[in-house]
Amino acid sequence: MSLLSIGTVAFDAIETPFGKTDKIIGGAATYISLSASYFTQNLNLVAVVGEDFPAEYIALLNSKGINTDGLQIKKGEKSFFWSGKYHNDMNGRDTLITELNVLADFDPIIPASYQNCEYLMLGNLTPMVQETVINRLAKRPKLVVLDTMNFWMDVALEDLKRVLTKVDVLTINDEEARQLSGESNLLKAARKVLTMGPKTLIIKKGEHGALLINDNDKFYAPGLPLEEVFDPTGAGDTFAGGFIGYLASTGDLSFENMKRAVIHGSAMASFCVEKFGTENLLNLNKQMIADRVAEFSKLVNF
Amino acid sequence: MSLLSIGTVAFDAIETPFGKTDKIIGGAATYISLSASYFTQNLNLVAVVGEDFPAEYIALLNSKGINTDGLQIKKGEKSFFWSGKYHNDMNGRDTLITELNVLADFDPIIPASYQNCEYLMLGNLTPMVQETVINRLAKRPKLVVLDTMNFWMDVALEDLKRVLTKVDVLTINDEEARQLSGESNLLKAARKVLTMGPKTLIIKKGEHGALLINDNDKFYAPGLPLEEVFDPTGAGDTFAGGFIGYLASTGDLSFENMKRAVIHGSAMASFCVEKFGTENLLNLNKQMIADRVAEFSKLVNF
Numbered sequence: 001m002s003l004l005s006i007g008t009v010a011f012d013a014i015e016t017p018f019g020k021t022d023k024i025i026g027g028a029a030t031y032i033s034l035s036a037s038y039f040t041q042n043l044n045l046v047a048v049v050g051e052d053f054p055a056e057y058i059a060l061l062n063s064k065g066i067n068t069d070g071l072q073i074k075k076g077e078k079s080f081f082w083s084g085k086y087h088n089d090m091n092g093r094d095t096l097i098t099e100l101n102v103l104a105d106f107d108p109i110i111p112a113s114y115q116n117c118e119y120l121m122l123g124n125l126t127p128m129v130q131e132t133v134i135n136r137l138a139k140r141p142k143l144v145v146l147d148t149m150n151f152w153m154d155v156a157l158e159d160l161k162r163v164l165t166k167v168d169v170l171t172i173n174d175e176e177a178r179q180l181s182g183e184s185n186l187l188k189a190a191r192k193v194l195t196m197g198p199k200t201l202i203i204k205k206g207e208h209g210a211l212l213i214n215d216n217d218k219f220y221a222p223g224l225p226l227e228e229v230f231d232p233t234g235a236g237d238t239f240a241g242g243f244i245g246y247l248a249s250t251g252d253l254s255f256e257n258m259k260r261a262v263i264h265g266s267a268m269a270s271f272c273v274e275k276f277g278t279e280n281l282l283n284l285n286k287q288m289i290a291d292r293v294a295e296f297s298k299l300v301n302f
Numbered sequence: 303m304s305l306l307s308i309g310t311v312a313f314d315a316i317e318t319p320f321g322k323t324d325k326i327i328g329g330a331a332t333y334i335s336l337s338a339s340y341f342t343q344n345l346n347l348v349a350v351v352g353e354d355f356p357a358e359y360i361a362l363l364n365s366k367g368i369n370t371d372g373l374q375i376k377k378g379e380k381s382f383f384w385s386g387k388y389h390n391d392m393n394g395r396d397t398l399i400t401e402l403n404v405l406a407d408f409d410p411i412i413p414a415s416y417q418n419c420e421y422l423m424l425g426n427l428t429p430m431v432q433e434t435v436i437n438r439l440a441k442r443p444k445l446v447v448l449d450t451m452n453f454w455m456d457v458a459l460e461d462l463k464r465v466l467t468k469v470d471v472l473t474i475n476d477e478e479a480r481q482l483s484g485e486s487n488l489l490k491a492a493r494k495v496l497t498m499g500p501k502t503l504i505i506k507k508g509e510h511g512a513l514l515i516n517d518n519d520k521f522y523a524p525g526l527p528l529e530e531v532f533d534p535t536g537a538g539d540t541f542a543g544g545f546i547g548y549l550a551s552t553g554d555l556s557f558e559n560m561k562r563a564v565i566h567g568s569a570m571a572s573f574c575v576e577k578f579g580t581e582n583l584l585n586l587n588k589q590m591i592a593d594r595v596a597e598f599s600k601l602v603n604f
Contacts, residue, residue, distance in 0.1 A: 017486075089486050184319075184391050186509070187527040207488070208510035211527065220524035220601045225489040225513065259604040299522045300602040302561040 002042040003248045004114055004141070005032045006133050007123025007237070008103065009047040009071060010080035012277060015096075017088050018230050024277040025057045027080065028123030028147070031234035034281040035241025035268045036121070037064040038289060039249040044114045046070035046133065048102045050078040060282075069111045074102045090229055091206065110136045119248040122146040122167070123237060127159035134166050143253060145169040145244050146198070147236065150176050164197035169258075171202040171240055186211075190218075200258065202243070204236055212255075212262045219259045222299055224270045224292070231276045235269040238281065242268030267292040304344035305550045306416055306443070307334045308435050309425020309539070310405065311349040311373060312382035314579060315398075318533050319390050326579040327359045329382065330425030330449070333536035336583040337543030337570045338423070339366040340591060341551040346416045348372035348435065350404045352380040362584075371413045376404045392531055393508065412438045421550040424448040424469070425539060429461035436468050445555060447471040447546050448500070449538065452478050466499035473504040473542055488513075502560065504545070506538055514557075514564045521561045524601055526572045526594070533578045537571040540583065544570030569594040 012026030029047045037043055043066045051073065058068055083097035108129055120141040122130040130146060146167040152160050153176065164170065170193065178184055181192035186203065190213045193201050203211040209223040243258075243265035250257055267289055271280045314328030331349045339345055345368045353375065360370055385399035410431055422443040424432040432448060448469040454462050455478065466472065472495065480486055483494035488505065492515045495503050505513040511525040545560075545567035552559055569591055573582045 089480075178391075185529065185531060187529050190527070205510060208507060209522075209524070213527075218527060218601060219604065220511075220527075221604075222511070222522035222524060222602070225492070225515075225520060225522075227487065227489050229487060256604075263604055297604070299520060300524070302521065302523075302558075302565055302599070 001040070001118040001142075001248050001251060002044060002114070002116060003036055003040055003119040003121065003244060004044045004046065004117035005029050005036065005121040005123060005241070006046045006108060006130065007032060007121075007125055008080050009045070009049050009053070010082060012233060013081070013083040013097070014231055014233050014276060015085040016090065016231050017086065019276070021276050023081070025060070026082065026234065026277060028125070028234075028237040030061070030278060031237035031272065031281070032121050032123050032241035032244075033061060033066045034064060034278055035238040035265075035272070036245030036248070037066060038268070038284060038286070039242070039245030039264070041065045043067060044070055044111075044117060046108050046110060046114070048072040048074060048106045049080075050074050050102045051076060053079045070109070070114055072109065077102045084233070086232065090232055093232075108133050108136070115139070118142040119244055120144045121240060121244045123240070124149050127152055127156050127163045131159070131163040131166065134163070143168050143244070143247060145171065145240065147171045147240050148176070150179055153179050161196060167198050169200045169202065170198040171204060171236070171243075173204045173206070173236075177201070177203050200255075202262065204239065206232070206235075210239070210262055210266060212258055214255060217255050219255075219262065221259075221262045221266045222296065224266065224296060224299060226270060226274060229273045232273050233277060235272050238272040239265040239269040241265070263293055263296050264289070267296060303342070303420040303444075303550050303553060304346060304416075304418060305338055305342055305421040305423065305546060306346045306348065306419035307331050307338065307423040307425060307543070308348045308410060308432065309334060309423075309427055310382050311347070311351050311355070312384060314535060315383070315385040316533055316535050316578060317387040318392065318578075319388065320532050321578070323578050325383070327362070328384065328536065328579060330427070330536075330539040332363070332580060333539035333574065333583070334423050334425050334543035334546075335363060335368045336366060336580055337540040337567075337574075338547030338550070339368060340570070340586060340588065341544065341547030341566070343367045345369060346372055346413075346419060348410050348412060348416070350374040350376060350408045351382075352376050352404045353378060355381045372411070372416055374411065379404045386535070388534065392534055395534075410435050410438070417441070420444040421546055422446045423542060423546045425542070426451050429454055429458050429465045433461070433465040433468065436465070445470050445546070445549060447473065447542065449473045449542050450478070452481055455481050463498060469500050471502045471504065472500040473506060473538070473545075475506045475508070475538075479503070479505050504564065506541065508534070508537075512541070512564055512568060514560055516557060519557050521557075521564065523561075523564045523568045524598065526568065526598060526601060528572060528576060531575050534575050535579060537574050540574040541567040541571040543567070565595055565598050566591070569598060
């Protein structure tokens with residue numbers, strides 16, 4: 001099987017109560033791909049960067065088994081850049097700078113060699129671009145997972161609703177589930193979102209964990225209490241990458257296996273937040289991940 | 303074994319997005335005792351009400367096996383009254399009226415027949431009153447659990463810190479754990495609170511569940527997603543009553559058994575919020591509770 005990830009590959013500059021970074025590698029597709037790379041090796045990427053994007057960053061992705069034939073490099077243009085500052089409690093953040101640059105007119109071109117993809121992860125992007133990717137695949141993947149955010153519900157709700165009819169799994173946070181459904185009760189919100197297209201919904205609750213739900217069943221993955229939370233940037237994308245990467249590696253789309261995928265995604269996200277940016281995602285191994293999954297198991301077992 | 307509960311027995315008037323009540327029976331000790339009554343029968347209560355408190359409410363408590371010899375009835379005075387209105391998302395509320403009445407000079411007198419208590423639940427009250435109860439027991443109970451809130455951290459922090467050195471288990475919410483410790487990271491906050499007296503800490507997270515933690519171990523009980531959340535009033539007290547009631551019924555104070563106690567407390571709280579006030583706590587049975595505990599198990603098992 002192969003896994004295709006779409007999203008931003010970009011620069012981030014991050015400030016948290018524990019420090020700040022210069023421009024470092026970031027973007028949804030970066031976190032998704034790095035996270036998935038611990039589970040499956042046939043990884044493809046569709047994204048766009050500018051001429052300013054360092055070749056060593058691309059080499060880094062390649063070294064993790066991520067094929068970047070679908071990474072467009074726009075001559076004379078600049079990469080997407082986001083800068084943000086987290087509040088003291090790490091639960092909120094202010095965006096300081098958003099420079100769309102190459103993202104403003106991103107046309108997601110799918111290399112012919114990517115056409116056989118069985119797993120598709122649509123990272124947070126304009127819903128129109130997400131839809132274009134689905135439409136440009138000759139054969140529908142076995143599983144399509146979409147991540148989005150409140151911003152697109154505010155400015156592109158009809159586009160978002162249309163692409164939702166074409167996906168299998170949606171990942172959003174609890175406030176976004178409430179906004180999308182118009183229901184304040186989270187379970188009712190989930191049930192309504194499940195009528196909008198996705199057969200399965202994952203509600204991300206940050207430090208409180210995640211809820212996996214379909215029409216028949218539900219599963220609650222706890223948030224692992226961590227001594228050090230340095231930087232929440234990319235945690236949701238890392239979760240999504242671990243989730244779909246685990247599913248791709250097992251080939252089992254049952255609800256029981258999706259539970260395990262959610263735990264593996266949560267484990268990856270817990271590593272992500274312990275250091276700045278992608279730093280902690282570069283030096284993991286299978287044993288570390290297995291140990292952390294075991295911590296989740298111990299945490300909820302009674 | 304016997305379980306002694308201290309706290310308010312009072313009137314509440316509640317408004318939620320789903321309706322409003324006239325003055326109904328409320329108060330921390332009411333919820334604690336009713337919840338615990340499903341687990342253990344040797345239940346004693348120390349509290350104070352005014353002459354306005356209906357005899358049938360007291361008879362109701364008695365019918366659930368709750369001894370009210372320790373319930374002082376002040377002639378010519380009025381019962382504690384609280385009125386509040388919940389926000390649309392049910393996660394916040396405004397206090398509309400607080401009439402201390404009999405609570406203003408509450409002196410917790412322990413009947414001689416209560417002196418043998420093995421389990422002591424100190425519901426949310428002035429820390430001085432909570433401490434007085436501990437001091438008036440000739441023999442230290444096997445387990446002392448204390449519930450408190452941010453208000454006492456604001457106005458009586460030194461009193462609270464002193465009583466904390468005398469208790470085994472503390473229950474507070476996540477914001478209160480941060481306030482009490484001065485640590486924004488929840489795990490660090492917990493570790494610091496565990497140096498202040500309690501050997502075990504329960505951090506209540508409302509709809510997100512609860513975290514049980516001691517120096518060596520931690521356990522996360524999920525929040526059960528519910529279709530109907532009518533009224534969160536008393537949920538924390540109901541949780542505490544189920545927790546200590548389960549421990550009293552089993553006599554096992556190991557961390558493993560405390561996990562089960564947290565789940566039983568969470569199950570009781572989940573019933574509480576499904577109807578107004580104490581309504582849902584009056585008509586449960588052991589099978590309904592066992593079924594709900596099984597739902598928690600199913601929710602987290604992977």
